[in-house]
Amino acid sequence: MSASSPSRLAAFLLPALTAVALILLWYAFKAVLQVPSFVLPAPHEIVAAAWEERTVLWSAALVTVRGALLGFTAAVTVGFLLAMALGFSPRIKTSFYPLILVLQMMPVTILAPIFVLWLGQGLPSIVAITFVIGFFPVVANTTMGFISVDRHLRELFVMCNATRAQEARYLRIPGAMPYFLTGMKIAGTLAPIGAIVGDFLAGSAQGGVGGIGYMTISYFSQLKTPALFATGLVACVMGFLFVGGVNWLHWRLLHSWHDSMVKKE
Amino acid sequence: MSASSPSRLAAFLLPALTAVALILLWYAFKAVLQVPSFVLPAPHEIVAAAWEERTVLWSAALVTVRGALLGFTAAVTVGFLLAMALGFSPRIKTSFYPLILVLQMMPVTILAPIFVLWLGQGLPSIVAITFVIGFFPVVANTTMGFISVDRHLRELFVMCNATRAQEARYLRIPGAMPYFLTGMKIAGTLAPIGAIVGDFLAGSAQGGVGGIGYMTISYFSQLKTPALFATGLVACVMGFLFVGGVNWLHWRLLHSWHDSMVKKE
Amino acid sequence: MDRAMSEAPVVKVSGLRKRFGAGPLVLDGIDLEVARGEFVSFIGPSGCGKSTLLRLIAGLTPASEGSITVEGLAPEQARKRMFFVFQDANLMPWRRVAENVELPLLLRGDAPAPRRERVARMLEIVGLAGAEAKFPWQLSGGMKMRVSIARALSVAPEILLLDEPIGALDEMTRDRLNEDLLAIRSRDPFTGFFVTHAVAEAVFLSSRIVVLGANPGRVTAVIEVPFAYPRQPELRETPPFLRLLATTAQALRAVRVA
Amino acid sequence: MDRAMSEAPVVKVSGLRKRFGAGPLVLDGIDLEVARGEFVSFIGPSGCGKSTLLRLIAGLTPASEGSITVEGLAPEQARKRMFFVFQDANLMPWRRVAENVELPLLLRGDAPAPRRERVARMLEIVGLAGAEAKFPWQLSGGMKMRVSIARALSVAPEILLLDEPIGALDEMTRDRLNEDLLAIRSRDPFTGFFVTHAVAEAVFLSSRIVVLGANPGRVTAVIEVPFAYPRQPELRETPPFLRLLATTAQALRAVRVA
Amino acid sequence: GERPADAPAPRPAALAKVILQTDWYAQPEHGGFYQAQAKGYYREVGLDVEIVQGGPNAIPVQKVALGSAQFAVGRTDELVIAAGRGIPVLALAALMQRDPQAVMFHRESGIRDFKDLDGRSVMAVPGAAWLTLVQRKYGISMSVTPLDFGLSRFLADKRLVQQCFITSEPYYVAQQGVEIGTLLLADAGIDPYRIWYTSRDFAARRPEAVRAFTAASIRGWRDYLEGDRTEADRRIGELNRKMTPEFIAFGVEAMRKHRLVHGDPAKGELLGRIDPARMGAEIERLAAIGVLGRPVQLAEVFDEKFLPEEVRAAATRK
Ligand SMILES: Nc1ncnc2c1ncn2[C@@H]1O[C@H](COP(=O)(O)OP(=O)(O)OP(=O)(O)O)[C@@H](O)[C@H]1O
Ligand SMILES: Nc1ncnc2c1ncn2[C@@H]1O[C@H](COP(=O)(O)OP(=O)(O)OP(=O)(O)O)[C@@H](O)[C@H]1O
Numbered sequence A, B: 001m002s003a004s005s006p007s008r009l010a011a012f013l014l015p016a017l018t019a020v021a022l023i024l025l026w027y028a029f030k031a032v033l034q035v036p037s038f039v040l041p042a043p044h045e046i047v048a049a050a051w052e053e054r055t056v057l058w059s060a061a062l063v064t065v066r067g068a069l070l071g072f073t074a075a076v077t078v079g080f081l082l083a084m085a086l087g088f089s090p091r092i093k094t095s096f097y098p099l100i101l102v103l104q105m106m107p108v109t110i111l112a113p114i115f116v117l118w119l120g121q122g123l124p125s126i127v128a129i130t131f132v133i134g135f136f137p138v139v140a141n142t143t144m145g146f147i148s149v150d151r152h153l154r155e156l157f158v159m160c161n162a163t164r165a166q167e168a169r170y171l172r173i174p175g176a177m178p179y180f181l182t183g184m185k186i187a188g189t190l191a192p193i194g195a196i197v198g199d200f201l202a203g204s205a206q207g208g209v210g211g212i213g214y215m216t217i218s219y220f221s222q223l224k225t226p227a228l229f230a231t232g233l234v235a236c237v238m239g240f241l242f243v244g245g246v247n248w249l250h251w252r253l254l255h256s257w258h259d260s261m262v263k264k265e
Numbered sequence C, D: 001m002d003r004a005m006s007e008a009p010v011v012k013v014s015g016l017r018k019r020f021g022a023g024p025l026v027l028d029g030i031d032l033e034v035a036r037g038e039f040v041s042f043i044g045p046s047g048c049g050k051s052t053l054l055r056l057i058a059g060l061t062p063a064s065e066g067s068i069t070v071e072g073l074a075p076e077q078a079r080k081r082m083f084f085v086f087q088d089a090n091l092m093p094w095r096r097v098a099e100n101v102e103l104p105l106l107l108r109g110d111a112p113a114p115r116r117e118r119v120a121r122m123l124e125i126v127g128l129a130g131a132e133a134k135f136p137w138q139l140s141g142g143m144k145m146r147v148s149i150a151r152a153l154s155v156a157p158e159i160l161l162l163d164e165p166i167g168a169l170d171e172m173t174r175d176r177l178n179e180d181l182l183a184i185r186s187r188d189p190f191t192g193f194f195v196t197h198a199v200a201e202a203v204f205l206s207s208r209i210v211v212l213g214a215n216p217g218r219v220t221a222v223i224e225v226p227f228a229y230p231r232q233p234e235l236r237e238t239p240p241f242l243r244l245l246a247t248t249a250q251a252l253r254a255v256r257v258a
Numbered sequence E: 001g002e003r004p005a006d007a008p009a010p011r012p013a014a015l016a017k018v019i020l021q022t023d024w025y026a027q028p029e030h031g032g033f034y035q036a037q038a039k040g041y042y043r044e045v046g047l048d049v050e051i052v053q054g055g056p057n058a059i060p061v062q063k064v065a066l067g068s069a070q071f072a073v074g075r076t077d078e079l080v081i082a083a084g085r086g087i088p089v090l091a092l093a094a095l096m097q098r099d100p101q102a103v104m105f106h107r108e109s110g111i112r113d114f115k116d117l118d119g120r121s122v123m124a125v126p127g128a129a130w131l132t133l134v135q136r137k138y139g140i141s142m143s144v145t146p147l148d149f150g151l152s153r154f155l156a157d158k159r160l161v162q163q164c165f166i167t168s169e170p171y172y173v174a175q176q177g178v179e180i181g182t183l184l185l186a187d188a189g190i191d192p193y194r195i196w197y198t199s200r201d202f203a204a205r206r207p208e209a210v211r212a213f214t215a216a217s218i219r220g221w222r223d224y225l226e227g228d229r230t231e232a233d234r235r236i237g238e239l240n241r242k243m244t245p246e247f248i249a250f251g252v253e254a255m256r257k258h259r260l261v262h263g264d265p266a267k268g269e270l271l272g273r274i275d276p277a278r279m280g281a282e283i284e285r286l287a288a289i290g291v292l293g294r295p296v297q298l299a300e301v302f303d304e305k306f307l308p309e310e311v312r313a314a315a316t317r318k
């Protein structure tokens, strides 16, 4: 019924075609509106800048990827555990959800100095900032997944005298996976941004090698706009790696049973 | 079965108690670790600062709330429509999802100058930045909701010869609500932050009064730490208004049928 | 069925085979011609492919081999004339009972007033007057199924595909429903396809009974039911009915042994 | 049931009333004592509260008035001894057939080897050997229900609550299952509560049949079934059986008329 | 009469480890400290100095107050404001007599003087004291856009005025072939010193280390502007990639041209010196615009005794 999912070839071809169309549009836009390159460089300028700055960008990317990966892991792990606690008992949820919201809604700019003072400039602070930026989507989604558990299945577990831990392990966690994975996907797109912002707010750039956030300020202040966009490119590549990882997990965990994945026949 | 949801009274009392406990902890923490107020002010200092700066904070909040509200509305609307397009046709999804990811993962610091160039300094740019920060959670969640639609119900609609629009209106949209609302909740917590960051990157202050973002930097640069935290307080209050609104919507739309809401018996 | 023989068959299935993905054959070489106004029951062991056959006729799943035409068209094109009562009630959890029944009428664009009237009548027929405002989770299993039946009847389709609609109903409700079904048919003579495990229902309702064998699903017997419509409940007690019932049960038993 | 009369009742229901929230009374004044080893069937019109009564006995929903004890305990405390076959199969969509059947054994901490063995045996009994690796969405309606039955049988509970387990099954499968059920009972004499719409099944399987009336649900008749266990399939053809069948059907018909 | 860097220096038994927190990434405006480090001047006086680069969120004042750094680089106005918030910090010496902070604008904007900033959009750090001071002094009003550390908006918007370091941003703008003008804030009478400072606590506990650091830093600064900068510049270049030799040369040249570090000897200005009268006047100015949380006395934020003898002597000579 209805359009089936595109073939493997199309899965590469279609976005590539869209990208090509977009790049053409980009050039057209620049040409027609006369947008100067120091505001919006042309794609080829960005690629050239990325190539020229490749060693710098590479080492900066390594720094940032570390922060992003650690922060992402922390956000997903803590977010998941927190959601589990919240989803389990309405009492815990009522008591603590507002606090989690406060943590999420407090602008990082305000929290950053505290992190810097506690954890020092550098990786730990960057990780903390990435965590703060990324954990709420995981919490919100996973909690929703936990509390949306099918009530008939809950009754089955009640009949089985399942302990809370068993109910979590065999019912709530697998049942919440579609939600959890969506939250994880959002956290995945936020992780590189978090690490970049963290780098900006709490990076040390010690030893001359800062992360992508540092390079962003550096290029920005030098009017190296193509290189600035190249840092954006690097950020996107990083983001794609994260999202790709989460997508793979999504496929692994859901393809055999969930309606979002199972081929309909 | 298991803990029922807390009563109305408990719904106020429990978070209040937690908050009180937290505030006591806060004082204890300050006292024991001797954290000076210029790093982490005591709650009463924050409240005092908020009161002292009330006129400035109020007008700043008004500026920011406007940006946040417009950006949030844009994020939710565009995110929803985009998700509908993506959820509807696997071909559209394959073609455009990567681009949406790029928009999400491109650091706002890079996008901001482009927005300012196009839209000018001030509200339109702030709204654009808020939008960019908040729309992806809506897209990711709603898309997941759309593609997770029950395949048996889809067959029912096929049998009814439903048009795509009808399928959207009567099946996919209501079915995706639990996901959509979760995405909206995340967007709601991000909206004030987005407006604050937007204010930071594209705002301007006539006569010394900018938005909350502007005041944040201003207090920060003047080392007015309690007032700085007061801006955080304002941000949180704003966030709670957004999340409260979404929660109300959640209740309105789901309480009569969804497992996350229906009282189990 | 007599008057219909002159016409082209409403549903024509030939050489139909079906497998899901790379799985084993579920249906193997099904040939079937059904004339306008016929009421065909499918009986057979659980898992033999009855639901799948109905879904194939409705165009909800593609055939692996062979062809199916409905009024000379591909099933997908003929959906306007068909409706399906699914094996699980398949209600929309966010719509109340009346809204669930109303859905197909709403989707095909009926005006609100006749829609409401028709919904009320159908809920009356299935014995759910008074439950209009309930949500599906507040219903018992049999009530859900009755909502689903009311929904299908409300559109008065030319071809009605019923996948075990009565398994979850008590005898009384079932009998009343059967009679209503026959009454509706005598006014609006739809062509019916009916999956059931209740052999007596099959005999009482059908003009023809198709017995399917399992692994893979194949037609093992076709039993013509010669009783004229409209049929009265008393028919159930007559010797010819009981004989045919025995024959059918026999045919069904033979399947499993094979 | 004879040998059990001396003992205290396994399940004792007295003055039971049930309403959902502020809704109307669903069950009104149910009194029931069931001795060890009995097999009680509930029959009654759709929506009369049969499932609700089972859920009350299992402690899945609280009574509004009156009391229920299971082995002298509150139902919630006695759950270790009970198991439930739900009206909808209630399978976990992400677990394969074998994993679904295995679940209660896993949860109560059985070792893997005996667990696997028992799962295989139960799937054999319900005729699903070979479908171990399928996911629920790949099963037919009857197959799902059989998985659910296999799951319940695997735990060998002292008290088994079966909510219309056989409505979706063909006669052959049903008969075989009934026989297996009786065979299991003769080895492991569980106390059974059985909701069904098939009066013949009720008579064949039960030691007692409770007929419920609707709106609100009330016991309108209790029919003792005097045939000794183990019962043979031939029993179904004997005049006493057919007479009791007629009586029961009569009692059921009387309900609706009232 | 400087001793060459490679000459053997008397090595104290154990070097005292201290941290200098700068206010931005490594740049020639911190050159003297890197020079002192590179040439071993700190070691000679028994200090092992680690220079920690700043950045957009370096919070040097807080770090010094909490002891996670012993010294930091900043401006006197910041320091006074911090004292006004009850943060116990103490100015030690000036690395620049004149602050390199300036505003830049496009030539064609027609701006000649601070008065011409009236009604303009200025990109600056929100809340910066100079904004209020300039508006007060010239009776003008400007709208403020938060500083984004970039230049593309300035380039794109010919009407935009941007806060800058005279030693830094104009370089990149000039590279784009854009004609700009600059106004040093010092010329508007906003003349904070760029200083290094410590916490009152550290100054009380380790006065000798503070004195030693100050003396060695002054020596480093003098040497950086007059001697061989190669090693210090190499370090700066390593730490901050945008610091190409040409850019550093531009910055150093700007510091010389505008006499930022040494000041005007005619006015009694001298590398390292902080004039108590000038600083006292600054405190009054800041108090007048109401940015001080509480009254600040000169004595709590500055103590002359940590300045080297020769600086103090030279000052009194005038
Ligand atoms: N969770 C619930 N909330 C409100 N009403 C309910 C709920 N569950 C059942 N009911 C109502 O209680 C009545 C009895 O339902 P129950 O499921 O027990 O019927 P049943 O005898 O099992 O019917 P069936 O044979 O159709 O399964 C019905 O009228 C139903 O609408
Ligand atoms: N979507 C599917 N994917 C794979 N296999 C399927 C799918 N649907 C059904 N099957 C398989 O096809 C066979 C026939 O299923 P079907 O539902 O048609 O049986 P049925 O005759 O309706 O049985 P029942 O009487 O139990 O409802 C079964 O073996 C089932 O496992």
Ligand SMILES: [Mg+2]
Pocket: C050, C051, C052, C087, C163, D140, D141, D142
């Ligand atoms: Mg079926």
Ligand SMILES: [Mg+2]
Pocket: C140, C141, C142, D050, D051, D052, D087, D163
């Ligand atoms: Mg029921």
